[in-house]
Amino acid sequence: MPLLAEQATERALGARCPVDLAGRLATQGDLLIGACQGTMPAHLAALLVALPEQDIHLPRSWREREVRQKVWFKAVAGFGQRPDFIARMGDVWVRSLEGRDADSTFYLVSAPFICSDQSGGRNEESAEPVRLAAGDCREAYVAQRVYQVRGDAAPRDVTDEALPAMPDIAEADRARQVVRHGRITLDHSKLQYGPAMRWFVQYPETAQKGGPRAFSDWNREHLAFVVWTGDRFELREKVSRSQWPCDPVAPGDRACGGFPDSGPDLFVTAAASAPMAASSP
Structure with a gap:
């Protein structure tokens, strides 16, 4: 894959993007290479703030504050009229997925959704709980969920419909x-x-x-x-x-x-x- 082009979409949102070879090959965890840094795209921030308190173990007040901070993000070509985006905010990341319906956007969210003391003996091979910066839950397991937003409606958890389970293994x-x-x-x-x-x-x-x-x-x-x-x-x-x-x-x-x-x-x-x-x- 060639090195990133001018990243015009991210720059138009006020982000600072890498201009040299080292920056274009720099990694942010295992999720982003050559990403830009700036304010999170507004619809991603709105989605993270709107997640129901009972779903995510990070208080809404904390999320409201954090989404205003600078994050690493990239624009990605998608199915819709506008580009998709992927952004990382500490242990939380979100990937927008434009639907075939122009009025509907999906979001794949990776976040502390399962409090460790409520996990019921959760035992996944690669999962380790992360310490949380705020809220009543001190440690939680990070998992992925899919949310759908239609127009100005509240996000709806469609994980069971939209994200298949791990394939069966004999x-x-x-x-x-x-x-x-x-x-x-x-x-x-x-x-x-x-x-x-x-x-x-x-x-x-x-x-x-x-x-x-x-x-x-x-x-x-x-x-x-x-x-x-x-x-x-x-x-x-x-x-x-x-x-x-x-x-x-x-x-x-x-x-x-x-x-x-x-x-x-x-x-x-x-x-x-x-x-x-x-x-x-």
């Missing part, structure tokens, strides 16, 4: 993953380029490598892609390179040679993707 495969100390992860890092995520298993470098679903140089095993279709996410076995772009590299470096794109990936093709047989949530 007992024998799960047992093998446990023996090899595999950790199931949902990769959000490509949301800064397009509306897709990826479920995969990460193994220690000391574990046995290879297998029919292995990909990359980093001992990973593919489970499924999660692709936005305009009104919901769907599970996909494979996607095209346009849906799963490689991270940018410095001039002269090998395309798709940066982490984590290096190595063979039989699940990213030149052809369009197709839904998996069992993709409904």
Whole structure:
């Protein structure tokens, strides 16, 4: 993927964007590369403030204050008439997803939605609670939810309809993953380029490598892609390179040679993707 262009959309919103090579390759966590810094786009800020108090374990007064601070964000080409945006505010990030209906916008929100003392023994491979800066809940698990906003209406939680669960894993495969100390992860890092995520298993470098679903140089095993279709996410076995772009590299470096794109990936093709047989949530 080429280095970022002039980022005119972000600059028009008053953001400061990288102008040199180091800035254009700089990362903000694993979610943003070469992002701009400025006030969060107004509709993203409004969505975060409007989330019901019973959903997110951060008081509305705290959110009202924080969305006025500078954040890292990027504009992304989407389905709608205006660009999508992805923005990060500490442990919270939000990705807008324009719907096929011009009056409807969806938002994928990653935030502390599950208080650790209310989790009921939550046990997910890659989840660790985060300490919260405000509110009655001191530690919470970060999770992803999808909200829909129609016109000026309040956001509606449509996660069950719009975001499929992790793909089913056969007992024998799960047992093998446990023996090899595999950790199931949902990769959000490509949301800064397009509306897709990826479920995969990460193994220690000391574990046995290879297998029919292995990909990359980093001992990973593919489970499924999660692709936005305009009104919901769907599970996909494979996607095209346009849906799963490689991270940018410095001039002269090998395309798709940066982490984590290096190595063979039989699940990213030149052809369009197709839904998996069992993709409904």
